[in-house]
Amino acid sequence: MKKPIAFFVHHQGRGHANRTMAIAEHFSRERPVSVMTAAPEQFAGADPRIEVIALPNMIGDAVPTPRLFEEPTPSVMHCVPLGLSSMRRTMRTILDHLDDRDVGLFVVDVSSEIGMLGRIASVPTVQIRMHGDRSDIGHVGSYEAAVGLIAPFDEKLEQADYPAKLRAKTTYTGGLCTTRDPVLSRADARARLGLPEDQKVILVLTGGGGSGTPYAPLTMGARAVPDALWLVAGPVHREGHETDFANLRELGWVSNVTDHIAAADIVIASAGDNTVHEIARVGAKFVVMPEWRYFAEQHRKAEALCALGAAVTASAWPGDYAAWQALLGAAEALDPAALRALHNPDAARNAATWLEGLADELWTGAEADTPRLTVVAAE
CATH class of the missing domain: 3.40.50.2000 (Glycogen Phosphorylase B;)
Incomplete structure (x- = not known):
């Protein structure tokens, strides 16, 4: 059986959800696929083989005490307030799902913290990339922790200042559009x-x-x-x-x-x-x-x-x-x-093909009797 691929999908706007559905429909029929999101309603009418797991919507949740609110955000994170039970439920739901389904590849669209969570949980993680000034330690750390990056745009649209080592980890799908209506004259x-x-x-x-x-x-x-x-x-x-x-x-x-x-x-x-x-x-x-x-x-x-x-x-x-x-x-x-020239009608298929190939490559030989690496405790 092929290893499952799971997505974390940000709930802001509809673009992340539409992109995920466009990619997932090109997976092979025997590939289990799931989505974790705080906006499950955006997947109404999606391919029924996509398992949708609802996450708490934490927007607007109040930090319980002024003292907790005053704690500064560490530079390796962007938005992780303290004392929120909804935050704990979100992380627990994600970790339980990754573990229960024995997920082989975790695709994050988008969140630096969730990407790092995947790596900490020992699940190979792919980050969907976006444009912007993302040279801060939080972004760079999550990109370095990923086994690969997907840019859903043409490589010609790459930023000139994007680091070469991260560009080398990036697969450019070509311009990905989720609209299918015919183009009239x-x-x-x-x-x-x-x-x-x-x-x-x-x-x-x-x-x-x-x-x-x-x-x-x-x-x-x-x-x-x-x-x-x-x-x-x-x-x-x-x-x-x-x-x-x-x-x-x-x-x-x-x-x-x-x-x-x-x-x-x-x-x-x-x-x-x-x-x-x-x-x-x-x-x-x-x-x-x-x-x-x-x-x-x-x-x-x-x-x-x-x-x-x-x-x-x-x-x-x-x-x-x-x-x-x-x-x-x-x-x-x-x-x-x-x-x-920046639009590629095969972009979603390109992303799906690359993700499935990466998942299979990472787990080839997983049934072997002899482990290749022994984990030792760090000092």
């Missing part, structure tokens, strides 16, 4: 959506990982380019003083994101992993406006995109007509082929 997408054939369409695409794109700058854009139809898909953040304009439409959440991207002349979006690759899959002209994330994840990814000529950006949302016009003019000059 611009004319067909506009016909399906009931959009005018001859009007410029600017799509603003927001995701579920943050509080929403600020609405006020979009009203300035609508005024700066009044002949364009501005469509906003996803949540926006309002401050209460904005004025609406007829050429600026809020669509809320849409189920046919691919059609909207295909119909647009320019797409404005954040630098979230799946968002970037959704746009790359269609091959649109891309204005990337990175959102605040821990360790400057989206800003570093935006820098890499712009260095490749795959997108343009601004240091902040434009606040005047000329700045908007200049930014959109730069986007018009882009060659969409540069962005399109």
